[in-house]
Amino acid sequence: MEDRALPVDRETTAALRPGDHKAELRLWLRLLTCSTLIENGVRKRLRESFEVTLPRFDLMAQLDKTPAGLTLGELSQRMMVSNGNVTSIVEVLVGQGMLDRKPSPQDRRAQVVSLTADGRRTFRQMAAAHEDWIAETFAGLNSTEEEQLMVLLGKAKMSARRAFGER
Amino acid sequence: MEDRALPVDRETTAALRPGDHKAELRLWLRLLTCSTLIENGVRKRLRESFEVTLPRFDLMAQLDKTPAGLTLGELSQRMMVSNGNVTSIVEVLVGQGMLDRKPSPQDRRAQVVSLTADGRRTFRQMAAAHEDWIAETFAGLNSTEEEQLMVLLGKAKMSARRAFGER
């Protein structure tokens, strides 16, 4: 895999060194740092302000986007977590009166879950605060930078999906 | 909450609507999607190829970067996880002979953890494969795009740190 032509300088040799992917590694670590930083911050604030966990908030967010409701399988796919995980979180939220769970009319294996009126009201309150926290999180970027970041992350997302063979 | 001046067009009204931060919300969701996608992919491959969990790999990676070793507290800070979490992961890795754990010479409360020769050998093998997986993950971006993404994520990181009051 070595290039036959002589490299012109040190940087070129570094860039062409087979198997060197330190730049991508640093990129991944920085991406992970950003994500963990925000996730931890949001988790803390959700707990302090609303006594709710992040996974429960995320699940309710999915349902708020789809008023007709979702099956457990659809939920697990959209949240990118395992099936069994969704089962237990739904369990709790149904117990708290946030969610309705009823058998699917078309498929007796499946259950459709949706927000109750109370669940929707509760979620909307949390979501408003959440939106402000996230705005604050990205306050250091202007809208051009946000747009660029959005586009580049879109590419990264497609690329990662291909690499890991999703969907 | 309506602006008093007449808006010039629909996009302007949307951009100026007070309290609207949907763009930042979408940005955060996309960032989270990327991160989860890669994390899940790496987790799966580490398990299939090396029968190791991601947290154990991450912990060993921190120690590989610092041959002199780290205290549990330093580890938990760098990994951005809780103290108790580190305690139990170190426990397992010491049991597997991957890590050395000895009391700090300066501070009898603290313990310094480092990779054993075996641990380092094992880690380096995993790290080489990991580096290739990550390169593959970002294969859809050219080096200019990678550089731009790195810079923008750097800004996001600083901004998030400020928002959530880290360090």
Added chain:
DNA sequence: TGCATTTATTTTAAGCCTAAAATAATTTCT
């Protein structure tokens, strides 16, 4: 010195998460 505070770690209780196996219903194929 000695008391109060801080710091490093562990423990505890609760919840999240995964992979794999089990169950049950649906779909496909002959």
Added chain:
DNA sequence: AGAAATTATTTTAGGCTTAAAATAAATGCA
């Protein structure tokens, strides 16, 4: 129709993760 394969969910076992309380050592300060 009936067997085989697929799909939706739950269960199980194991591990990760957190927050908060407990323990123990170090530091600050009167």
